[in-house]
Amino acid sequence: MEKTSIILYCDNELSYTIECIDSIRLYSEKGTYEIIAVVNSSSTDETINWFIDQTDIIISSCDDDANLQKIWNSAIQISKGNNILFMHSNTVVTENWLTNLLQGLYVSENIAAVGPLSNYHTNDRQMLGADYSSMDELLVFAKQQFLVGVMEGVIEKCLTISDFCFAVKKSALLENGLFDDALESNSFMADFCLRLLNTGYQIALCRNVYIHHYGRLETNEKEAPLFYEKWSFGLQTMKLQEDLINKIENPADHMHVLVLGCGCGTSLRSLLNLYPEAVISGIELDPVQAELASVIGDVTVGPFLEQLNRFEKNSFDHILVTNHFFESANPLKALSMVLNYLRGDGELILELDNPRSYEGFRAFFSDQLMIKYHGSVPTLTELAVFFEKNSLFQSNIVPYEEILNDEARYLFNHTKSLMSPLVQQQFNISKFIIVAKKVPETSSLQAVFNDLFIEYTDEKLERILRYNSSFILNAAETYEGPTVPLLNLLAIESVEQKKYENALLYLNKAYELDPIDSSTLFNLGTVTYVLGDTAKSLEWLIQIPNKNETINQWISKMQMEITLKSEDLRKQKLLLLRVEYNVSQKDALSSLAELIQKQIVRVEDILTIVQEDIVDKRKVLNVFSVYLYKKGIFEPAVALLEKSLEYDPEYEPTVLHLAFSHIQNGDQKEAYRVLEASQMKTPTINEWLHKVKDGLNTI
Template identity: 30%
Template structure:
C-alpha cells in the first residue's frame, strides 16, 4: 500500500527540510511518495527541492494558495491514500503505520488525523518537551497503536490529514473558494461526513507542529484575522451554519454525567448543533442512546449519522431520558425549555446545563456602555437560576461557577468598583462567567398525591384527572399503595372516573390492583363486573358479579341481563371460542386453563398467526401485553413460527413495552440473529442483569466477526 504525501510550500525552507527529513527517517521505504507544490517561494526553497531525487515537484509562478496547491498535488498522486501535510510539521516514529491501521480498521472510516502540540480544535494535547530530541523521545513512547484511543470526530484539521484515495475520487478535491487558505479543511471534513464516512482522531499518534509558519509570518495579524472572517462567512454561505460554533464539544457538561462507562444511559442534547457533544459522549459511554434537538437542518443532517436528532417540535416519550443537556443556553429562555422538556426526564433523571452569568463584569460593562446584545437577555444570576429550577419542580440542585481565565489590571479595577457599589463583599459574583447546573428531577410522588387529594374536590376533580394522566399508571399505583388507608376506595374511584371520561386504557389497571388488594371487596367486584359488561365481556363480568356475597336487586338484575346475553350469543364458531379464551387470559380468569385450551385449539385446528392477530386487534383491550404473553407461551410450546410475529405486533401497539423488547431480543439471540437481538435489547430502558450480560456477549461476538 502506497501513500502519496502532498506538501504545499511557500518559503520557510528550514521547516520544509526538517519535515521531509523526518518523513525519510520515520516512514517505511517504498510505502510513500512525496509530492511538493511550491507557491512561488522567494527564498532557496525551489532550488533545494529541485535537488531532491525522491520528490515530485510542481512549481507555481504565483502564489495560488493552499487549497489549489493541495489539489495540484492530489491530481498527480498515485497512492492508495492521500496525506495532506503542512511543511511546518515533523513526523515521528510509527506515525504513518499507526494512522493507516486506524484508517482501514473500518470500511466507513474515510479520513484520520493525529494529535499534536500546537493546533486548533481538539487535536492539541499537553506536552513538556523542550528540544526536538526530547520530542522524538516523547513520540516514541506515545505512538503505540491502540484502537481504544481512536475517536470518531466531526472535524479534522488539515495540517496532517490522511484520506483514502477512493474517497477523494468520490467527493472531489478541496474547494478552492477558500483560497488562500483556512476553512477548506472544515469544508472537506463536512463533505466526508455527508458522504456517509467517519472521521477518526488517532489519539495514539503524535507529530510535532510549529504552527502557521507561512501565514502568520507573512501577513499582518489584522489581515490574517480578516481572512478568517471572510472564509468563515464563505463557509456559512455554503452550508448555512457556523463551523466554529457548531462543532463545539461541551466537555464541562459531559463531566457532570456521573455514570459508569458501560451504563446504558439515554441522553437528550437540546440545541445539539452538529452533535460534537453527543459524539464525545458516544466515545465515553459506548452503550448510551443518543438523541438531540436542533433547528438547523444541515446540522441535523450531520448529527443524524450517529444520533437520533429531530427539530424542536418533536415530542418524546414521557420519563424517557436519564440526562437532558442544554448545550446552548441562548436558544430560548431556560424556564421555557424546562417547561417544554422536563416531562421527558426520568424520575431520578438529571438536567445539565450552562447559563451565562448576568453579573459577569464584562456583561455589566457592556450594559453600562449601551452595548448589550439581544442574546444577553438570556443571562441570569444565581438567585434567578435557583428560583427557576425550584419553580420547575427539581429537587437536588448543584450549581458551580466557572470564572474567567484571565483578568487584566483594568478589569480588576472595574470589578473593585462594582463591589464598592453593591451588596457583595467579594468579587466572585462578578468573576463567574457562567454557571454549570446539575438538577435532579423530583420524584412525582408529591404531585401524584396532591392530585389524588383533589379527586373529591367538586371544582378540582377534572383538573386532577387530567394531571394524573400525565403520570404512568404504575407510578400512581405505587403512590396509592404507600398510603395508609383508603387504597381500594381510591383505586375504584380512579377506575370509575376514567371510565366515565372515556379514558378506557386507564380503567382496568386500577380495578385489577384493587382486586389484588382484596378479592372479596364488593365495590371492586361490582365495578369490575359492570365495566366488563359495558365492554361486552359478558362471561368475565359474570364471574366477578357472582363472587359478591350479598347481592341486591340491582346486582341480581344485572346478572340476569348478562346471563341472557350469554345465552343468546353462545359461541357458534372458532373465532368466538378463541376470543373468549383470550379475554379470560387478559382478565386472569382461570388463566392457566385458558392458555392450555387456547394452545390445543391452535395446534389441532392449525390456526394461523394472522387470525390470532386479527382477534386481538378487534377484541382485546390490553393488546400489547397479551401478544407479549402469547409470544412467550408459543415459544414454550415450540410453536416458533408464530413467536416473532406476536412479539413484533406487541411492539407495534406499544413500542416501549420493555417485556416484549426483552423477550424478542432473547428469542432472536437464541436464533443467532445477533444484530437484531442487540437492537431490541439496547432499546430497553431498565435492563436486568440477563439483558446486560447478553448485550455484552452480543457486542463481543459482533466485533469478533
C-alpha cells in the same frame, strides 16, 4: 504496492522543512510514498536551491497570494498515490506514523480521512499534553502513546480533524470534491469534513499516532462569514461541548442521555466514543445541523418541546442543555417541561451564558442592549428559584473564565466606574455550567446523615449541603438520629461558606427542637453578632445555662457596644437631617457614605432612621443613593432606591435612578419592569421605556 502521496506545503522556514522531510524519510517505509513539495514562488534562493538538490521530491510551485486549499487542490492533480496525506512543513513525524495512520484509514470502508494526535492544532480532541525537549524524548513519548492507543482504542470517530496533518483516500476525495478555495483559511477544513459526512463517509482520529507540530496553539475563534453563508451556521456551533460532558456524574454503560441543542453532533460523537453502550439522543432547531448529527445518533429537528413528545417521560438519566436552548422564548417555562423526561435520580446539566461578561458589555456599548445579545438567558438567582420551585437541588456550579484581549481590557478599564461590583467580578466569565438533580426521598438524605456520624469527612458534609435548605430541614424533621448536633454542624459549615441565611435556618430549627442546648444558643449568638445584630446576639447568649467566664465577658462587651451604638444612631440621625434640610449636605453625605463603606452602619439602620425621623423620605433616599452610586457603593444605593419607590412609586427621580442602576448592572429586564410599573409616564420615563422596550422586542 499502494502508494501514499504526501503533499507538503513549504514556506520560507527551511530549517523546519528539512527536519520534517528528514523525519519522513527516516520513519516511513521506502517505496510506499512520494513527497510532493509545494514551494512558494517568492521563496528564498537558499530554499529553492535546497529543493533542487533533492532527487526524491516532486517540486510544485504556487503563487504568493494562493490560499492553502488552492495550493493543495493544484498538487492533487499531479499526485499518483491511492491515498493522499496533506501536511504542514513545520511538523516532525515519529516511528511507524504512516503505517499506523493508513491502518486506521482502512479499518472500515466508510472511513474517508484520519488524523493523528499532536501538541498544537485547532481540534480539541487532537491535542495531547506532552512534556519532551528532544527528539529522543519525543520518540519515547510517541511510543508510549502508541501503547495507550492500542489499549484504549486505536480509532476515535469525530466530525472534523485539523489540517496540519491528515490522510484521505483519494477515491473518497474525488467523490467528495476538492477543497473549497473560496472559503476562509480557518473554515475550509470543516467544510471538507462536513461534505464527507454528508456523502456517507466517516472521519476518525488515530489515537496511536503522535506527531510533533511546531507553532502556537490556534483556535477557530475568528468569524467565517463565507462558511456561515454556505452552511447557515458558524464554526463555533461545531465546537465540542466538553464542559457539559465532563460534568456528568456517575456515568453508567447503558445510560440514556439527551442533548438539547446538539448542533452538528460533535458532542453526540464524543459521548458515543466515551460510552459506546449508552443511548444518546439529540434535538436541534437548525435542520442543516440536525441532518449532520443524525448520521451519528438519534436526532430530530424542530422546537424542543414539540420534539420531546416522541420520548417517554422519566426516561433520561442525564439531560444536557446547551446555551442555544435559552434562545427560545420563556426558557424557564420550557425547562419545567423538560424535567418531565428526567428520571427520578437523573441530573440536568446546563450551559448558561453570562450576560455580564465582556461580550455582553461590548454589545451594550455598541448600541445593542444586552438583552438583545443574550436573549432570555435567566440569571443565577432566577435559576436557583426555579430549582427550588421544581424540587431540584443545585449540586454544582462552575464559572468558566476567559483571558481578556486588549480590546476587552481597554473596555473594562474605561467603563468599570459604571459597573457594579458583580459586573466587575464576572466581566471575564463567559459562562457557567450548572448541575441540578431531582430531590430524592428524605430517607436517602437521612442515610447520609447517619453515614456522617459514623465516620465524619468534609466530603460527606459537603454532599449534604448541596441540597437546598428546605429539603435538608424536611429530612431533619423525621430524622431519628442526633438532629440538634447535625443542625449545628450544618450551620457552622454554612457560616464558613458565608451562607448566613441558611445557618440561621438550621440553628432556629435546632432551637425549636431543644431551646436550652448550649451549642445552639452559642452559635445563634455568634451568627447574629457576625450579621451585625448585637442586641439579638446578646439575647441568645443570655439564655445559655451555666455560662463560663468567657461568655460572661462577651455579654459585658456586647452591653457596652449597644450603649455606644445608640450614640452612633443619634449621630447618623443628625447627618440624615442635615441632608434633608441642606445643612452642610456634602459633608454629611461623605460621612454617611464612609460609615456604610466601612460597614460601621448598615442600610437597615439608615432605613430605620428615615422611617422614624425623616419627613421628606424620597428626597433623602434619592440624594444619598445617587451619592453612593457615584462613589461606587452600588448595592446599598439600590436598596435605598427600592425603599424610596415603596414610599412614592410615582416619583420620577426614584424611577429613573433605579432603572439606570439596573441597566448598569446588566439587568435590562428589571430596568424595563421598573419603568413599566410607573403609572405616571413622564416624557423622560417614556423615552427610556421605549429604548429598553426596543431592545426587548429584538429578541
